[in-house]
Amino acid sequence: MKERSTRPYLIRAIYEWCVDSGMTPFISVRVDQRTRVPMEFVKGGEIVLNVSADATRNLTLGNDLIQFSARFGGVSRELSVPVSAVAAIFAKENGQGLFFPQEETEAAGEAQAAVPAADSGETPPSTPGGGKPKLQVIK
Numbered sequence: 001m002k003e004r005s006t007r008p009y010l011i012r013a014i015y016e017w018c019v020d021s022g023m024t025p026f027i028s029v030r031v032d033q034r035t036r037v038p039m040e041f042v043k044g045g046e047i048v049l050n051v052s053a054d055a056t057r058n059l060t061l062g063n064d065l066i067q068f069s070a071r072f073g074g075v076s077r078e079l080s081v082p083v084s085a086v087a088a089i090f091a092k093e094n095g096q097g098l099f100f101p102q103e104e105t106e107a108a109g110e111a112q113a114a115v116p117a118a119d120s121g122e123t124p125p126s127t128p129g130g131g132k133p134k135l136q137v138i139k
Contacts, residue, residue: 007083007100008063014089014097015051015061023091024052027066030087030102036080038072046087049079 011027018025027049029035031042041047049070051059056068057076066081090097 004063005083007086008061010098010100011066011083011086011089012061018089018091018097019053021091023093024050024055025097026090026092027051027081027086028088028090028099029081030085032085034082035085036078038077038079041072049081050092051089 015025029037029047029049031037031039031045031047037047037049050056051066051068053059056070059068060066062083064083066083066086067079069076069078071077086100087102088097088099090099
């Protein structure tokens with residue numbers, strides 16, 4: 001049985017905290033083919049959206065999708081964001097909230113796409129020093 005992600009529950013919790021504190025909840029979204037957002041506002045593969053009650057209509061914070069309608073340039077648009085695409089939820093006023101790492105399935109898919117095909121004639125770069133690869137966190 002697949003373990004449930006905590007991400008949708010944490011998104012709802014931070015959303016409620018923002019609303020209860022009188023702050024404006026925003027989400028940062030990694031845009032991919034499953035994300036339905038106004039593409040003209042996407043920059044660097046991401047979009048930041050105001051998800052407050054004043055900015056949205058029919059907001060649903062589900063376990064798999066966040067869905068709502070919002071106005072962009074005076075035109076109402078229907079948005080659909082997979083919960084796995086949410087990179088962060090935070091308060092506009094102070095920046096406090098939660099920032100999520102990419103999920104393993106997303107990272108594995110991107111890594112798989114980045115690996116050259118075996119029949120392409122390319123050899124993958126060798127690890128410096130010939131030892132085990134090292135993972136380093138850069139801040």
